[in-house]
Amino acid sequence: MAAQHLPAADSPHLHLVVATVAEALAQQHVNSTEWRGALTLDAYLRREDHLLAQVLAKDGGLTPWMLVYQPPPNAHGEAQERRVLCGCESIRKKALLAKRDGGGLEVVVAHGICSVFCPEELRGRGYAGRMMSDLGKRLKHWQVDDVKQNTSAFSVLYSDIGKEFYKARGWQPFPSAHISLPATSSPNNALAGIAKLESEDLEELCAIDASILRARLSHDSSPRTLVALLPDLATLQWHHAREDFVATELHPADGKGTTPEFMDGGRGAIVEVKGGSRVWCYWTRVWTNPQEEAPNTLHILRIVIEDEYPDFRPASSSGIEVARTERLAVVEAIASILAFAQVQAERSGMQEVQLWNPTSTTLAAAQLLDQQAAVVEREKESIASLQWYGEGSWEDVEWVCNEKYGWC
Template sequence: MTTWVLVDKTLPPNRRQIFCSCESFRKRCLVSYEWGKVEEGLVHGVASVFCPSKYRGRGYGTRHMNELAKVLHGWQSEYGKGIASVLYSGIGKEYYAKAGWLPSPKNGHFVFPCVEMEKSPLVKLVPESELEALCRRDEAMIRTAMAMPSTARKRMVILPDLDHMLWHIRKEDFAVNYIFGKKAEAKGAIAGNPGKQVWAVWVRRYYGHPDHPDEGGEDGGNVLYILRLVVEGDTTANRPHEGQLVPATNAYMEQAASLKAVLQTAQAEAAKWRLDQVKLWEPSPLVQSLLEQSDLGATQVERHEHSIASVLWFREDGDRKDEAPVWVNNEYYAWC
């Protein structure tokens, strides 16, 4: 994590007003070309852009983002090649686009109601101690998929590694302990036989105390977010979603049963921890098809104002490129 501030450099140290600030988070990524060549690199996630109220309306926010765009390409280059910067706009699609962070064409998710129920015998809860092994398996599958030729000229994926999961989970641990005085042990759920397993890693997000439901949240409620959903054998996963043909879902009957059991477990966990809903960002075409055929009560939503995934793509010479890459796996784990 790096903190950035906009100041007047002509003033002496310790007397400079902070006109605007933000944070960036270094993330590992893969870039794949249409013939299957894969490169590793860095993505800098930008978050918490803030301008004090007395300085708003003077262009400081725009200046701050323009200056930031100039330096991020080479930032922390000792860890790898700078590929892109991403942010999740909470003020629509236009503001950050002017500085080069272009909105993703789609920003969709599914919403599931909370339901009190017993855990399916098909499901095993995932403790924190087992997350690293699952993340490694997931990354191996992503690397294989990214090495396959694609119709997309260039694809980019932010790797769903353990660091991402724990960043979200540590926030959860603090909030859950503050509200309930204990820790939530289940960090996800897994079902199925090896080779056809389905698992989800999740996080509990409290925007307000459960006793005061009107306190906040973009939708007025607290959420169990599916950070990452993996379906082994899903040929539509880890690929651009546009124009894909969804395979016959009857070939995935075992995974369909496991998927339902895992998501029902998420619904039950949300109810147990007094959350209001479950959200799953941008599932694969196969998963979306299975959800549409299920009785889980899922509602599909397209975001237009909040959490708009936006990308600033870097060129080799360090200049910005207007064309956005095809972002694969735009799921909640990458949010910051």
């Protein structure tokens, strides 16, 4: 279609639709330059098929969306072929919602948005903005047949183009910070008592985590509505399926597509705290495009503390002092599993360990390993953004456990 014949972004002939299988595959070919990272095109397409077979995404869990131009019928009244202008995907997720002032806890539907892409030759015409505006409205009632309210609670995305574009379409930027520790084979912490987590350990631990999270949200007296994406088994399996595929493609152990040896470091680590409670974490490795300057990173997907302390809030100087004096055993336990993560990162060619939106307790633990560890506020990449569909304003909402496991 010639440039002069492209419709305006507000044209009534533009429609947000669910892509056909052929359209979705064509979009993957187009967006591969942006999203395949270190993979070849062929490997990227196979990875996307692999992820679509995971519990979180299969059977309609993932929806491929397209903004299409559907020209009016021609002079003979015949329908004309539609053209895809841009696309994205959404993944249905489970979430918890605690109403303000102890008003009750609900399991709700939320959606994660990913793979937003517009071909370079079509940029600057407002198509991506039109798609996102329409998508925000559509997701409010998308795939909610089994919930009482008949609406989604919210949708989230992680912007790599700063805060303003998605904010203008309804997704408000929420805290997007992290701490980093260097990968090393000699961490500043003893590793005694650490056990690695295997895939078969995760189902039980996810159930325990969900129970703890429900209790903490139910008893929180915040004047704001609390929401959290549920860190369930399906979510972790999706991350690990992605990690396994990329690891095998980039580092086949014997040239035959087997999992590389460094992957025997497990899915995370667990350690007992004095008094019998435990601390554990899950992680995933991310290999970046060799053409980019970003480091390969072992991301801590989630840290779980098995006690009654509702440590949700962002790290603060006063909070760190409280953690060091009143929760030292927990701080030391977290430090030990972060140190174990540093070793696993070094083994697998990662340059750093990264953890999103740390609490005071977690930051105090990181500073036991590296006194210079500090919170970095992201301004452009992986900006956690949320569009609220519930009662009141997004300003009345607090997004807790805003950790890497929610990313998609």
